[in-house]
Amino acid sequence: MLKPVIQEEPTGCGIASVANVLGKTYSEMKAVANAMDIYAEDKSLWSDTQYVRGMLSSAGVExxxxxxxxxxxxxxxxxxxxxxxxxxxxxxxxxHWVVFKRQEGQEFVLDSASYLPSNIRTDFDEMQPKWFIEVMNA
Known part of the structure; x- marks a missing residue:
């Protein structure tokens, strides 16, 4: 059963999204991020793509x-x-960062927001993505 990571801070969506990709807990990923001088409180985490790219790259993910x-x-x-x-x-x-996954023909979004009734989303009409970053070899 897929268990999405929930962000533990209001601004922790980037850290939680990377944790969802890598299969880590929020606290594990937060420790990695903090060691890289990346903090949820830094608004750049959700206004600049280099932070999530760096966290994924450090795990060998392209x-x-x-x-x-x-x-x-x-x-x-x-x-x-x-x-x-x-x-x-x-x-x-x-x-706000979320993760799109297509697995065994099923499409869903892992959304780390703590206020959602379900963090596995299929309400695609409600989400309006502007752009995406492809994640390879994860």
């Missing part, structure tokens, strides 16, 4: 070099980090 514009759910690779809930603060873009 990502697409660029953010790829979202076209449709069917066009996504089998594993991707998605940016949803886009908004701006003081002219800077921010988003």
């Amino acid at each position: 990502t697409s070099p660029d953010e790829i514009p979202f076209e449709s759910w069917g066009c996504l690779p089998d594993l991707a980090l998605l940016s949803i809930k886009h908004h701006q603060e003081a002219g800077k873009n921010f988003w």
Whole structure:
């Protein structure tokens, strides 16, 4: 049974998403992130892609070099980090990180937000991704 990682801090979606990809707990991934000078309180974690890329790279996981514009759910690779809930603060873009997975023909999103009734989401019409990062060899 798939058990999604829930973020333990309001701004910990990037850390939780990487934990979901790598199969780690939130506290394990937070320790790795902190050792890399990455902290959930740093707003850059959800306004800059280099932090999640760095955490994945340190585990030997490759990502697409660029953010790829979202076209449709069917066009996504089998594993991707998605940016949803886009908004701006003081002219800077921010988003919420989630993980898209396609496994045995099933498509779902692992959303680490603690307020959700279920963190395995299939309500695709409710999420409006702007772009994604393909995750390879995870």
